[in-house]
Every structure is written in C-alpha cells, then in structure tokens.
Amino acid sequence: VENENALFEQTILPHLDAAYNLARWLAGNETDARDVVQESCLRAFKSFSRFRGGDARSWLLTIVRNAAYTALRKRGAREQFLDSEILDSVADTGPSAEQILERAANIEAVRAAIAQLPADYREVIVLREMENFSYKEIADMVGLPIGTVMSRLARGRRALQEFLVGGAAK
Amino acid sequence: MNCDEALRLIDGYHDGELDSMHSVEIERHLAACDNCAARLNKLRVLREAVEQTAFSAPRDLRASVLASLHTPPVENAKPRLGLTIGLALAAALVLGFFLAQVFPGNSSEKTLLAALTDSHIRSLVGTQAIPAPPIRAVRASPRRPTRPGPQLLNARDGPECARFP
Numbered sequence: 201v202e203n204e205n206a207l208f209e210q211t212i213l214p215h216l217d218a219a220y221n222l223a224r225w226l227a228g229n230e231t232d233a234r235d236v237v238q239e240s241c242l243r244a245f246k247s248f249s250r251f252r253g254g255d256a257r258s259w260l261l262t263i264v265r266n267a268a269y270t271a272l273r274k275r276g277a278r279e280q281f282l283d284s285e286i287l288d289s290v291a292d293t294g295p296s297a298e299q300i301l302e303r304a305a306n307i308e309a310v311r312a313a314i315a316q317l318p319a320d321y322r323e324v325i326v327l328r329e330m331e332n333f334s335y336k337e338i339a340d341m342v343g344l345p346i347g348t349v350m351s352r353l354a355r356g357r358r359a360l361q362e363f364l365v366g367g368a369a370k
Numbered sequence: 371m372n373c374d375e376a377l378r379l380i381d382g383y384h385d386g387e388l389d390s391m392h393s394v395e396i397e398r399h400l401a402a403c404d405n406c407a408a409r410l411n412k413l414r415v416l417r418e419a420v421e422q423t424a425f426s427a428p429r430d431l432r433a434s435v436l437a438s439l440h441t442p443p444v445e446n447a448k449p450r451l452g453l454t455i456g457l458a459l460a461a462a463l464v465l466g467f468f469l470a471q472v473f474p475g476n477s478s479e480k481t482l483l484a485a486l487t488d489s490h491i492r493s494l495v496g497t498q499a500i501p502a503p504p505i506r507a508v509r510a511s512p513r514r515p516t517r518p519g520p521q522l523l524n525a526r527d528g529p530e531c532a533r534f535p
C-alpha cells in the first residue's frame with residue numbers, strides 16, 4: 201500500500217498544474233476548479249490499480265474533464281454555441297497579427313476572450329495550445345474523431361481572434 | 371495547392387499534424403502566398419497569447435489533495451451519519467419528555483390504548499379476564515405469549531396483535 205501511494209504521488213501528482221488548468225478553464229472559477237481537482241484526484245487514486253502505464257497526464261485529464269462537466273451539469277450551466285458566421289468562414293478575414301499581438305500583452309483580456317468560447321471549443325484550445333497534446337491524444341480524451349478535433353481547433357482559433365480584438369461576443 | 375486548400379490545412383500544419391507530402395505542398399504555397407503566410411503568422415501569435423494564460427495550481431492544492439487521499443470522505447461519512455442519527459434520537463427523546471410534562475393528557479391516551487389492547491387480547495383469549503401483557507412485549511415478540519387459554523392464539527394471531535397498537 202505504501203508503494204502504491206508513493207507510485208501514485210510520483211506518476212499522477214506531477215500533473216496537478218495541468219489538471220487544475222483544465223478544471224479552471226472548464227469550471228470557470230477557482231473554487232469550483234479546486235473541487236473538481238480534489239474529486240478527480242480521489243477518483244484517480246481509487247482507480248489507480250486500473251491504470252496500466254500509458255500517459256498519466258492524459259489519463260488524469262480525462263478524469264478531470266468528466267468531473268468538470270458533471271459539476272457544470274449540477275450547477276445547471278447552459279450550453280453555449282458559436283456564431284454560425286465564424287463556423288462557416290474558411291477565408292481569413294479576421295484581425296491582423298499586429299492587432300492580436302497588441303491585445304496579447306493584456307493577459308486578462310486574452311483570458312476573457314478564451315472564456316467567451318463555448319466549452320467544447322475552449323477545451324480543445326486549452327488541450328492543444330496550453331497542454332500541447334496531439335490531435336490523436338485530444339481525440340481520445342474528448343471522444344471525437346481526429347478530423348472533428350482539427351476543425352474545432354481551427355474554428356475555435358478564428359472565434360478567439362475575433363473575441364480578442366473585437367472585444368465582446370457578437 | 372490553392373489558398374482554399376492551404377487554409378483548410380494550415381491549422382494542421384501549424385500543429386505539426388500533417389504528413390510530409392502535405393507539409394511540403396503547403397510550404398511551397400506559403401513561400402509564394404503572402405496571405406496564407408500571414409495566416410500562419412497569426413496562428414503563431416495567437417498560440418503565444420493563449421499559452422501564457424494557463425493557470426497553475428494554487429500552492430496549497432497539492433497538500434489538500436494529499437490530505438483528502440489519506441482520509442477518504444467515504445470512511446468519514448459513516449461516523450458522521452451515526453452522530454447525526456444519535457443527535458436526532460436524543461432530540462426526539464428530550465422533546466418527548468417535555469411534551470409528556472406539558473400535556474399530561476398524553477398519558478391518559480396511553481392508558482386508553484392499553485385498555486383497548488387488553489380488551490382485544492381478552493377477546494382473542496376468551497372471556498376470562500387476564501392481566502394483559504405489557505404492550506412492548508406484544509409488540510416485540512411475534513412468538514405466542516405463554517399465558518392460559520392459548521388455543522385461539524395461534525401463530526397467525528401474534529403479528530396481528532402486534533400491529534394493533
């Protein structure tokens with residue numbers, strides 16, 4: 201049992217930052233994110249005997265993701281949707297790189313823009329841009345085909361640059 | 371490769387997810403097309419902007435996670451539940467005691483109940499007046515009481531008597 205505890209601490213707890221980051225972006229505030237992480241670590245600990253090698257970070261984050269969505273449902277959070285204009289446009293008509301760069305200096309402004317994304321777009325942005333997972337890894341965690349992950353990312357990025365430079369959602 | 375194709379693949383290229391054949395094709399296009407090259411540049415700027423907004427776990431989170439692992443709430447739940455039930459029972463007892471003090475009418479109700487039980491048992495046993503068994507004994511034991519005149523008290527009557535009060 202001692203060994204099992206030590207192994208859990210060695211393999212799972214180094215990913216606490218990643219776990220908290222995803223929980224924070226999905227749950228929307230610090231208090232709920234902490235609860236989600238606590239709950240997820242407990243679940244991970246209980247089912248740790250079923251963890252057979254593989255990537256501990258994506259294993260933990262899959263649990264965090266489920267716990268976060270459960271918490272959101274309990275809270276009665278409403279689903280958001282992206283503007284169909286953003287979804288349909290393939291052409292790049294958004295703001296310039298200079299405009300994005302200018303806004304990027306303000307971390308809170310960037311955070312506010314990311315928070316405007318619907319959760320299913322926000323999570324792929326977080327997993328790709330902050331946590332550096334591959335499309336395949338994201339697809340496995342989110343339970344979607346790789347092609348869907350790629351198009352969500354592309355649309356999410358387009359929406360994000362609009363929110364970032366345009367300010368409020370359309 | 372034209373711009374439409376390039377823009378459809380450019381996120382994949384930016385993420386390092388294209389196979390080598392498509393990578394070579396898109397690179398050739400990017401070298402010749404300022405618009406698509408600008409798009410790639412924007413994706414890079416956007417990544418840098420987003421990357422820096424990642425949250426790190428609050429300093430005490432690790433400690434509180436570890437603490438919760440070593441005292442799982444499942445084990446804590448039972449004694450807490452027991453304590454709640456105990457407190458509720460104690461409160462009910464105290465309340466019952468006060469009610470008995472304040473409304474002495476309750477005790478006459480009790481004797482009425484006892485009298486009714488007595489007469490019911492007497493009617494089952496026969497006309498003979500017998501000392502009624504205490505209500506609690508009737509309630510608690512489904513077995514027949516060891517009393518005179520037991521012919522009518524077969525096993526079926528036990529529970530029915532018990533249900534009466």
